[in-house]
Amino acid sequence: MHFNRTKSISKGRRTIVAAGVVLALSLFGLSAGRRLWLGSARLVSIEEIPEIGDACYRPAIADSRLSPSPEESLFSAFEPISVHAQDSGGTLDVTRPPVRQIVDTAPIYSSVGVDTQRDEVYLQDSNLWSIRVFSRLDNAKPGDPPTEPRRIIKGENTALQFNSCVWVDPAAGDVYSVENDTGNIIAVYPHEATGNFAPKRTLKVTHRAYAMTIDDQTKELFLSVQFPPQIAVYSKDASGDDKPLRLIQGPKTRLADSHGIAIDSKRRLLFVNNWGNIADLKVAGTGRFEPPSISVYSLNANGDAPPLRVMQGSKTQLDWPGSMSVEPETGDLYVANDMGQSILVFHGNDQGDAAPARVIKGAKTRLTYPLGVFVDSKNKEVWAANLGNSSATVYPLMANGDVAPLRTIRSAEENKQSLKFGKTEALTYDSKREQLLVPN
Secondary structure, three states: OEEEEOOOOOHHHHHHHHHHHHHHHHHHHHOOHHHHHHOOOEOOEEEEOOOEOOEOOOOOOOOHHHOOOOOOOOOHHHOOOEEEEEEOOEEEEEEOOOOOOOOOOOOOEEEEEEEOOOOEEEEEEOOOOEEEEEEOOOOOOOOOOOOOOOEEEEOHHHOOOOEEEEEEOOOOOOEEEEEOOOOOEEEEEOOOOOEOOOOOEEEEOOOOEEEEEEEOOOOEEEEEEOOOOEEEEEEOOOOEOOOOOEEEOOHHHOOOOEEEEEEEOOOOEEEEEEOOEEOOOOOOOOOEEOOOEEEEEEOOOOEOOOOOEEEEOHHHOOOOEEEEEEOOOOOOEEEEEOOOOEEEEEOOOOOEOOOOOEEEEOHHHOOOOEEEEEEEOOOOEEEEEEOOOOEEEEEEOOOOEOOOOOEEEEOOOOOOOOOOOOOOOOOEEEOOOOEEEOOO
């Protein structure tokens, strides 16, 4: 056999291609590979194509199948290619397509933003690398086909990869998107962007940025970074290599794997939720886990500033919290509670081991691993982006308990269960249970 193992455009593609090589070897071992053990064929070589900078590509060759564009399936590179084996009779060419593919062909939504001026809903798709725009009043009823978007921002020029947050400027209509893994940028698109549209500007940010929001009063952009945990504050119009105006970071902040972020402009408060993973890379043995929490700061906090208060404890029900959003009049804080399969609502002045004032949860809600949440105070609604079923659901603002959504935007079949692949890092086969194990 002669394999050219290659790394693709991004981390996510790189690992999937590597997994494909493992599968190819396993499949070969189940068929022609048996001849290897009998001595009729043997391994010649496995060659690693050298890396080039931060990304690696297959060498330029005539066969365009080997360098698929981002908008194509991640598995399109696994079309038939020649595999060379050597035996006593000389070199044998074998063309072997995959027996089957494990791939999610539907969008997987990680964030939701609503343009209340234009009645549009923006959904961040981290699977097919796109932003999909729908009417706010779209509603896929039981038995209906998937909802058709008004437009899709997608393609090689868009710079969209594993993006985790979409935010819409209510005045200008500009669309901001945060890249969480390989691109390390915030990309900004004009409202009318569609198709393979390049950002009108990008801002380089710290690796593992997660969520953002903007304070319209001060024209400041707040960005959460998972690790090392920090809140970076930029000018709203920052671009290129512009540096933050200030950073909130340090042991006194109690930031720990920061994810969701929200601001209360009326009360001048900043909310940050944390998954609780803590470590000082410079000091061995400092890694530890704490329960998830929500830290509250003054909106003009700077440096190693301690929080004004912290919500933390079993009563909070926090379990891998994602995005957050504030209702401006009441100051209530809405939290997408990913592993809790719920939307949690806290009062803005809660602290300690405080139970939520309301919880949206249950089979009727159609919530499935909600990562995104957005409060539409104009229309008295709250939106959720569901990672687990390619959908966005919307509820009355004061909803509580097991309530059915008012409307549903659905980009797959009605009973969809997403694979939830996200930056797959490896693959192994459990021969006893005949299962593939795919960590994400």
